Amino acid sequence: MLPSQPIDSSQLLDAALWSYKGEGNANIVVAYIGPDPLITGCVLRVRKALDEDVRLDEVPVPSPFTLQYEMGFQQHVVAPLVGPEYVGRMQLVNVNPTFLHNLSDSMADARPKARRTKLLDFSQPYAALIADLTYVPHLKMASPTKVVAVEIKQSTGAALNNFFQPADASAHDPLSTGMASLFENLIAILTRDNLLQRLRYHQRNLDSLDIEGIFPLYATLPDDVKNANPSLSEWKETMDLYRQRIEQNDDIAAQLSKCSPKERLQFIHEYLLAATLKDCSIIIAMWLKDPNSTESSDTPANEGTVRLDTSSQVLRYRVGILDIDPKRITKIPDYYKLDQNIVE
Ligand SMILES: O=P(O)(O)O[C@@H]1[C@@H](OP(=O)(O)O)[C@H](OP(=O)(O)O)[C@H](O)[C@H](OP(=O)(O)O)[C@H]1OP(=O)(O)O
Ligand SMILES: Nc1ncnc2c1ncn2[C@@H]1O[C@H](COP(=O)(O)OP(=O)(O)OP(=O)(O)O)[C@@H](O)[C@H]1O
Incomplete structure (x- = not known):
């Protein structure tokens, strides 16, 4: 469940509290496995660095969308169309490069080989804490x-x-x-x-x-x-x-x-x-x-x-x-x- 009040992100910034859950083209998702009952049943969706296939000699094209924009789009555009009950509630939490590097290292082995060419975006100031829809x-x-x-x-x-x-x-x-x-x-x-x-x-x-x-x-x-x-x-x-x-x-x-x-x-x-x-x-x-x-x-x-x-x-x-x-x-x-x- 996602807590209704804003949470103190500093208590979440320990890679040992998260276990790899899955990933797509743009994000890696990790599940909370720590002791806090308020965060149990949440996942953290963390953005990857490169937004599209980029040759090594090219400058990566960053996503034009901030996480605030993505959250606004999900809540104010998609949710009214499909029904807000289907959309996992979301809260942005502050993250930092040290945490993102530690997270990246700790889940490296769990990632499918074909996905490993894209790393986390270590410069992202936020990640999205979302209700785990499998919980x-x-x-x-x-x-x-x-x-x-x-x-x-x-x-x-x-x-x-x-x-x-x-x-x-x-x-x-x-x-x-x-x-x-x-x-x-x-x-x-x-x-x-x-x-x-x-x-x-x-x-x-x-x-x-x-x-x-x-x-x-x-x-x-x-x-x-x-x-x-x-x-x-x-x-x-x-x-x-x-x-x-x-x-x-x-x-x-x-x-x-x-x-x-x-x-x-x-x-x-x-x-x-x-x-x-x-x-x-x-x-x-x-x-x-x-x-x-x-x-x-x-x-x-x-x-x-x-x-x-x-x-x-x-x-x-x-x-x-x-x-x-x-x-x-x-x-x-x-x-x-x-x-x-x-x-x-
Ligand atoms: O372009 P497509 O049809 O291959 O779809 C992409 C998906 O590939 P797949 O459905 O597996 O063939 C692709 O999925 P996977 O990487 O296969 O998980 C993404 O969903 C991609 O979206 P975005 O670039 O992250 O916004 C999807 O890109 P969009 O076409 O939705 O922009
Ligand atoms: N709220 C959630 N609850 C449970 N599992 C989730 C949740 N969000 C994501 N996941 C898991 O993590 C995987 C990757 O998440 P997501 O599809 O958001 O990644 P993405 O990189 O944005 O995808 P795409 O390749 O389509 O751009 C999902 O396929 C799903 O298995």
Whole structure:
């Protein structure tokens, strides 16, 4: 759980308190394993140094986004679209180069080989402390309950990771009955829950022009505008116009030939938001409901239950969303190239 009050970051700056959890292209995520109950169930998301493939003789291109900007984007742009209940709460904490170097050393062996070319960004003043979406707080005491968490990376459709809490699988545990039933459970959950539907709905509406429609609009922008990422207040405006557009059921393809520079930018920003929603991951934590527990039936909107076919037991689940960072406007030519390569 993420504490609601600001925490004193100095108590967190010890690499021994963190264990490697996973990483993507831009961040490494470590889980808190220290004694403080306030921080138990949190992860620290730490930014990597290079933002894109850079030859050794080139100066790395730093991310244009500060962590404050990323946090604002997640909370004020993405969360209202998908539902704030799905987005892990986040708090920025001050870090320093010594801590980041120690952290980098302590988790070096745990990192997948293919990811090791990118190091942490040792100059970052902040890291993001986020609720661990694989952690179920009220199960902490109720051993031996197991949590299985599956992460689905939408862009590849791959189920990436399984996390267990605590690692205690019994042979008769219906959560351990194999991949086929795991996938059945996942499908039952994703069909019942709202997140996937909302993602699909907004991906479709925000990407209605496709990169083939967006790239020609981008190509006509003046150079300075081509490089200008929207500010958070511009994102707010983009969101307001997007909502109006879908409420009025406007056909944007029909407006293309006569659209103003402002409208062009609106469509480009909408496309970038679609790129975020396509690249994010869904994480589903599942655990068996204890038939004797007094767990409240009044569950949050991102939690629910499914009855397992294989037994009379009830599976509880919680759905969350990961990696909802903004995409740079300068990536549009890359998206176009990728699309053309696929077409060819
Ligand atoms: O370009 P793609 O489609 O390969 O997607 C990138 C992802 O690759 P993958 O989905 O595995 O093919 C890539 O994922 P991985 O590195 O494979 O984990 C990132 O998510 C990257 O986003 P960003 O540069 O960190 O903002 C993703 O970049 P965006 O395209 O979302 O900007
Ligand atoms: N809040 C969280 N709770 C639990 N696990 C998390 C959380 N955030 C991230 N992770 C784990 O860490 C991994 C990397 O995190 P994330 O996807 O945010 O990295 P990234 O570098 O931003 O990804 P990308 O390659 O898409 O840019 C995730 O795939 C997931 O396994």
